[in-house]
Amino acid sequence: MSRRIVSLIALMAFSATPLLAQTACPDGTPRDAQRISSAVDLYAREPFSARTYRVLKGLGDPMIDPDYGGYSSWQDADALKKLIAEISPDAKQPNYYGYECRLGYPREVLEKRVADLGKTSPYVKQWVTVQLAVLAACDGEKIAELPGPLADQQSPVKELQEADRAYQQASLVFYTDRAKSLDLYKAIGASNSPHKGAARYMVANILANGKQLAEARNEANAILADPALASVHGITQELLGYIANLEDTAPGWSGLINETIGVLDKQASDIKASPELSKAYGRALYDIDFLGIRGKSDDWWLDGKLPENPTISKAIVDATRQHPMAAWMIGGQTTQDYYERAPWQLIGPKWEARTASLVDRTLALTSGTPPLAKDVFDALKAKPDDATRQALWDKAQAAAKAANDSCGTAPETAAAGTLLTHAVRLSALAGKFDEAYAGLEAYPVKNSVAYVQNSLLPLGQYLLGQGMVEEARKFRDRLLTDDLWASLAQDPGGGANNLAQIAMWSAEDRAQWDKALKHYSLKTGLPILNFLPAKDLRAMAKNESLFTPEERALFVRTAWTRVFARGGVPEKSFTEELHALNPQVKAVADKVAADYPKAKDANRRLLTMLRTPRMGILVNAPGIWEPITMTGGGDVTTLDSFDHNDKNWWCPFEPDRQLGGLREDFDSLTGMQRAQWSAKQLEPVMEADAAATLGKKRESVLKAHPLVKSVSWKEIKGLSSMPSAPKLLTNAATKWGKGAAKDDMAAAEALAQAIRTTRYGCNWHGGHGAYSKAAYEVLHEKFGTTPWATQTPYWFDCVNFYNQTSTTGGKCPSPSWPKQEIPR
Numbered sequence: 001m002s003r004r005i006v007s008l009i010a011l012m013a014f015s016a017t018p019l020l021a022q023t024a025c026p027d028g029t030p031r032d033a034q035r036i037s038s039a040v041d042l043y044a045r046e047p048f049s050a051r052t053y054r055v056l057k058g059l060g061d062p063m064i065d066p067d068y069g070g071y072s073s074w075q076d077a078d079a080l081k082k083l084i085a086e087i088s089p090d091a092k093q094p095n096y097y098g099y100e101c102r103l104g105y106p107r108e109v110l111e112k113r114v115a116d117l118g119k120t121s122p123y124v125k126q127w128v129t130v131q132l133a134v135l136a137a138c139d140g141e142k143i144a145e146l147p148g149p150l151a152d153q154q155s156p157v158k159e160l161q162e163a164d165r166a167y168q169q170a171s172l173v174f175y176t177d178r179a180k181s182l183d184l185y186k187a188i189g190a191s192n193s194p195h196k197g198a199a200r201y202m203v204a205n206i207l208a209n210g211k212q213l214a215e216a217r218n219e220a221n222a223i224l225a226d227p228a229l230a231s232v233h234g235i236t237q238e239l240l241g242y243i244a245n246l247e248d249t250a251p252g253w254s255g256l257i258n259e260t261i262g263v264l265d266k267q268a269s270d271i272k273a274s275p276e277l278s279k280a281y282g283r284a285l286y287d288i289d290f291l292g293i294r295g296k297s298d299d300w301w302l303d304g305k306l307p308e309n310p311t312i313s314k315a316i317v318d319a320t321r322q323h324p325m326a327a328w329m330i331g332g333q334t335t336q337d338y339y340e341r342a343p344w345q346l347i348g349p350k351w352e353a354r355t356a357s358l359v360d361r362t363l364a365l366t367s368g369t370p371p372l373a374k375d376v377f378d379a380l381k382a383k384p385d386d387a388t389r390q391a392l393w394d395k396a397q398a399a400a401k402a403a404n405d406s407c408g409t410a411p412e413t414a415a416a417g418t419l420l421t422h423a424v425r426l427s428a429l430a431g432k433f434d435e436a437y438a439g440l441e442a443y444p445v446k447n448s449v450a451y452v453q454n455s456l457l458p459l460g461q462y463l464l465g466q467g468m469v470e471e472a473r474k475f476r477d478r479l480l481t482d483d484l485w486a487s488l489a490q491d492p493g494g495g496a497n498n499l500a501q502i503a504m505w506s507a508e509d510r511a512q513w514d515k516a517l518k519h520y521s522l523k524t525g526l527p528i529l530n531f532l533p534a535k536d537l538r539a540m541a542k543n544e545s546l547f548t549p550e551e552r553a554l555f556v557r558t559a560w561t562r563v564f565a566r567g568g569v570p571e572k573s574f575t576e577e578l579h580a581l582n583p584q585v586k587a588v589a590d591k592v593a594a595d596y597p598k599a600k601d602a603n604r605r606l607l608t609m610l611r612t613p614r615m616g617i618l619v620n621a622p623g624i625w626e627p628i629t630m631t632g633g634g635d636v637t638t639l640d641s642f643d644h645n646d647k648n649w650w651c652p653f654e655p656d657r658q659l660g661g662l663r664e665d666f667d668s669l670t671g672m673q674r675a676q677w678s679a680k681q682l683e684p685v686m687e688a689d690a691a692a693t694l695g696k697k698r699e700s701v702l703k704a705h706p707l708v709k710s711v712s713w714k715e716i717k718g719l720s721s722m723p724s725a726p727k728l729l730t731n732a733a734t735k736w737g738k739g740a741a742k743d744d745m746a747a748a749e750a751l752a753q754a755i756r757t758t759r760y761g762c763n764w765h766g767g768h769g770a771y772s773k774a775a776y777e778v779l780h781e782k783f784g785t786t787p788w789a790t791q792t793p794y795w796f797d798c799v800n801f802y803n804q805t806s807t808t809g810g811k812c813p814s815p816s817w818p819k820q821e822i823p824r
Contacts, residue, residue: 025406025407025409026407026409027407027409029407031407033445033447034447035407035408036403036404036407036408037445037447037448037449037450039403039407039408039409039413040403040408040413040416040448040450041417041448041449041450042061043055043413043414043415043417043418044416044417044418044421044448044449044450044454045449047332047336047376047417047418048295048328048329048332048333048336048377049329050264050284050288050293050325051285052376052414053325053328053370053373054264054265054268055411055413056370056372056373056376056411056414056415057370057372057411058370058372058411059265059266059267059268060267060268060269061268062268062271062272062278062281064278064281064282065282065285066285066286067279067282067283067285067286073099073103073104076103076104076107077096077097077101077103080103080106080107081093083107083111084110084128084132086119087114087119087124087125087128088125088128088129091128091129091132092132093132094135094139097135097138097139098138098139100138100175101135101138101139102138102171105198106131106134106135109127109164109195110124110127110128110131113127113160117157123150123153123157126147126149126150126161127161127164129147130146130147130164130165131168133146133147134146134168134171134172134175137172143172143176146165146168146172149161149165160194163193163194166184166187166188166193166195167193167195167198167199169184170185170188170199170202174202174206178206178209178210179210181202181206182203182207185199185200185202185203185206186199186203196229197223197228197229197231197232198231198232200219200223200232201232201235201236201239203219204219204220204223204236204239205239207219208239211246213246213247216239216243217240217247217252220236220240221240223236224236224237231276233276233280234276234279234280234283237259237280237283238283240255240256241256244256249311250310250311250312250314250315250318252311253291253292253311253312253314253315254314254315254319256287256291256315257291257292257293257315257316257319257323257326258319258322258323260284260287260288260291261284261288261293261319261323261325261326263277263280263281263284264281264284264285264288264325265325266281291312291315291316292312292313292316293316293319293325293326293329293330294329294330294333295330295333295334295337296330296334297681299361300313301313301316301317301320301330302320302331302358302361302362302365304317316330320362320365320366321365321366322366323366324366324367324368324369324370324373327362327363327365327366327369328362328369328373328377330362331358331359331361331362331363332362332376332380334358335355335358335359335377335380336380337681338351338354338355338682338685341674341675341678341682342671342674342675342678342686343458343461343462343465343670343671343672343675344425344428344429344458344459344462345461345462345466345670345671345672346675346682346685346687346690346694347425347429347685348687349687350684350685350687351685351686351687352381354684354685355380355381356381358381359377359378359380359381360381362377363377372411372412372414375415375419376414376415376418376419379392379395379418379419379421379422379423380422382422383426384425384426384427384432385430388426389423389426389427389430389432389435392419392422392423392426393423393427393435393439395415395419395423396416396419396420396422396423396439397439398412399412399413399415399416399419399420400412400416400419400420400443400444400445401444402416403416403445404444404445416445416450417448417449417451417454417455418450418454420439420443420450420451420454420455421454421455423439424436424439424455424456424458424459425458427439428458428459428462433471433474433475436459437474437475437478437479440455440456440459440479441478443455446483446484446487447487449494449495452484452488452494452495452499453494453495456495456499457495457498457499457502458671459475460472460498460499460502461498461502461669461670461671463475463502463506464502464506464669464670464701465670465671465672465694465697465698466694466697467697467701469506469701469704472502472505472506473506473508475502475506476502476503476506476516480499484499488519489519496519496520496521497519497520497522498669499519500516500517500518500519500520501516501520501526501669502669503516503519504516504520504526505666505669505701505705507705507706508706509706510707510710513706513707514546517546522629523546523547523551524551524554524619524620524629524630524631525620525626525627525629526619526620526627526665527620527622527627527658527661527665528662528707528708529619530618530619530620530621530653530658531658531662531711531716532710532711533710533711533712533715534558534559534562534563534715535559536710537555537558537562537619538555538560538574538577540552540555541555541556541559541577541581542577549581550631550632551631552581553581554619554631555619556577556578556581556582557581557585557615557616557636558617558618558619558630560574560575560577560578560615561615561616561617561650562617562715562719564609564615565617565719565722565725565728566718566719566722569602569605582636584612584635584636584637585608585612585615585636588608588611588612588636588637589604592604592608595746596745596746598746599746603736603746603750606729606732606733606736606750607746607749607750607753609649609729610729610733610749610750610753610754610756610757611637612636612637613636613637613638613639613647613648613649613760613761614630614633614635614636614638614648615636615649616630616646616647616650617650617653617719618630618646618650618653621646621661622657622658622660622661622664627661627665628643628646630646630647633647639760641760644760644761644762644763645762645763645764648725648757648760648761648762649724649725649726649729649757649761650724650725651724651725651762651764651765652719652720652721652722652723652724652762652765653716653720653722654720654764654817655716655720655820655822656816656817656818657817659821659822659823660817660818660820662702663698663702663820666701666702670694670698672691672694672698675691699821699823703823703824708823709824713822713824724761724765725757725761725762726754726757726758726761726762726768726771726772727771729753729754729757729761730754730755730757730758730768730771730774730775731771732750733747733750733751733753733754733775734751734754734771734774734775734778736750736751737750737775737782737783738778740782742782742783745783745786745788747783748782748783748786748788748789749788751775751776751778751779751788751792752779752788752789752791754775755772755775755776755779755794755795755796758771758772758795758796758797759796763798763812763814764814764815765814766812766814767797767812768796768797768798769795769796772795772796772797773797775795776792776794776795779792797812798812
């Protein structure tokens, strides 16, 4: 059966060969691969959104994004200020209008007056003057009355001015005493004023904010029932949502949900044809989530279990029994959440049972789910048996072909990404990897998120997470092609880095690791680099084709410092390599030699090290969210005021910390880390022993990896047992100072600089008091009149982030890390 499936995948219309012959889209526009990819990704990124459901239903996409309405207030303010400045350049305007200042309607009125009368009209300028007084009242100024009207105006300006001033007067009162403005707005709403609709809305608004909710709802419904007031139907609909929130009744919420879904259920052509409906659609896309039509953390909505006196919860339950869209969105997002929180290698019997239950029970709530929407939803529960896999691959093929042939306008476009993802998932779970490779190779939209991040990457994560390194190499050789790398080069965050790491961890030798590393943009952030021997780092510093000058400079700096920190004397050629790639370090060394020409070589090296805090033993360090890289740190003489341990000289190598970082990085790559963060949410689908089993498989990958096998654990032991920089450098300076003449300024500087390391250097490995105080005493007893002594008034013991107080001999707390097993 599986061979037949592979053959079908290769031969069906999924193949890209006939598609390449198409040069134009059905609408006659030139074919654009990126446009097709973007269309597929638009829905693959939110597979269970209202927007996706609409397209799957065949309603089309008007290409209007969710809009909560608040964004328009900024646009209104900007446009109004700009227009006022053009009409009255000398008008005084505030830099910022407060949120309470309602600018949309004044902008609309001013644009209408300009269109009818022109920007140079005396009345338009007078309108601006009056309106600025209204807005000044909104900003808190005490405006007793409006500026006077323009005298001796003829019709129609005379009537316009009377209507405008009545509304502006009501607005002035509104900003000073809302309750008193109610009658003024009612009077305007009862007249034939051009501001009738706006006034009626303000009546409903004032009633709502005055907690007269029944009256407010009646007025709002009356506005919506009057076609003559269509200009304010949109904002009145928003007001009804506000009223429903204040009322918090089941009928109120149900009405709002029904209205929102009603708008979302309209044809795209109708939405695009109506400016008001377009606005309502944008609001509905935004509002649907806030009305509770979104994924849930438990099954109360499925079971119909409601609290006492339910309000919005009852409306949600009722909606899922009335509207297929509501049930599909909630059930789909709830089920999809498991896939977003965990990688495929965690899928087991509990997962399959839970997802099947969610899908089946959701679909049973109501009839009428569109066939394509049902196919996408069913994919979440699909199991990897032969028949189910074949059926899903058939649907994935058909959807991809339709999306590609239509240039992303067919309804199947909204299904193409999700169906591919789950077809690949089933092949992986069944162990039919050639089947997955064939399907992915033939997929026509490879530069899409749906392909790279939602299908290709999870497959690679699955293989690596399962410890299937040999299969991961086949995955690499068949799917990580030169064309793919080229398409990803412009967007490393779009999957390139993760795919490169999968290829690195599946490398069979150093050459393959280097080949994969070429595609990784954060090279010095790889935790494995900290474990490489100094000789390897030195060799990497010579690789001009693979690494940037800054990266090479870091490698040689780290390798050189490791030799020095362990008490060695780097050979002359090594120092020359250090200086060639780190001209700032050379400049420091040259300055030391010029300042103190009689100093011995060992003492010059000591002073050079003391003047360059960025000479450390790490390429990177484990961070909270991602590794801390040592590149981009600025001048090598700069102290890092925050990170004393990793960036100012060195602490002893911390094997438990570094191995923990290495394993966390691996788990992050395979998706296990995000599953650990979501352990509570994943309890309904997680097998009890899944994490432990996969942990053992991770260890098998680490132990067999060529770079891990190249680690010199003897060198790591030496780095972990050596003294910290403050201890090593301060003891060396003290020894020098004790034997130096009183006029040896080099020794004086060394003592002062060494004491500085006890303030700003490693503070994770005990206090510095004993040797910091000893250096201080030598400095002040022998060189007390020198600037180095006068500028060093203190010695240091504990100054760190675990104990912010300066102490002299107290306990110096240090962090600890979970014990780690060496992977060998």
